Amino acid sequence: MGVLQCDGYSGYNLLGATVTRVGCWAHVRRKFFDDACKIKGQPTITPPLKLLDQMFYLERGWRDLTPTKCKELRQEQLKPVIKQFWQWCDQAVATPKSRLGRALTYAQNQRSMLNRVLDYGEIDLSNNATERNVKSFVIGRKNWLFATSPAGAQANAIWLTLIETAKANGLDPRQYLEYLLNQLGQLPVFPTEEELAVYLPWQQVPDKKVWRDQEA
Structure with a gap:
């Protein structure tokens, strides 16, 4: 629901x-x-x-x-x-x-x-806030015009959701994604929701500067 x-x-x-x-x-x-x-x-x-x-x-x-x-x-x-x-x-x-x-x-x-x-x-x-956040997707749509399949479009949506959620929580999107790629590979093949929850953007510790938005 x-x-x-x-x-x-x-x-x-x-x-x-x-x-x-x-x-x-x-x-x-x-x-x-x-x-x-x-x-x-x-x-x-x-x-x-x-x-x-x-x-x-x-x-x-x-x-x-x-x-x-x-x-x-x-x-x-x-x-x-x-x-x-x-x-x-x-x-x-x-x-x-x-x-x-x-x-x-x-x-x-x-x-x-x-x-x-x-x-x-x-x-x-x-x-309005959501519409402003998706403008980057609209502006850059020519870059991912050829997603080739619904699965490709869904993958784009997942990545953009991660990026915008990171921004909303004051994180540097690139550094946050690099952190996820480095850390999630060390989890079990089928991680639990509890294991994944600690990596959500709003769970990050503010004083860990490596994840903070450099413009903040």
């Missing part, structure tokens, strides 16, 4: 029941922002955009809190704002092909998934 935060791309509908989808409020905001900018110049602060901005304002104040406290505050303060947003959407009238109509359809189609952010304190209001 896992949790995936993503946008409204229809391909995610193929995910199995073992994956719980959580929507991204930043993608919703982009649609309503486009509607607010339909006239050149400064965007009009429309009611839905004002409510969405209020959501993100609240979240910024909780950025450094524990997941438990964040979930508690979301239930107390964020939930009423989300409720107001859906009430406005339910009453709004717009032609389907207008910018507002497309924004409303996009949001309503993901309503249950967007509301799930209230159930988790560990998940951000948006997946």
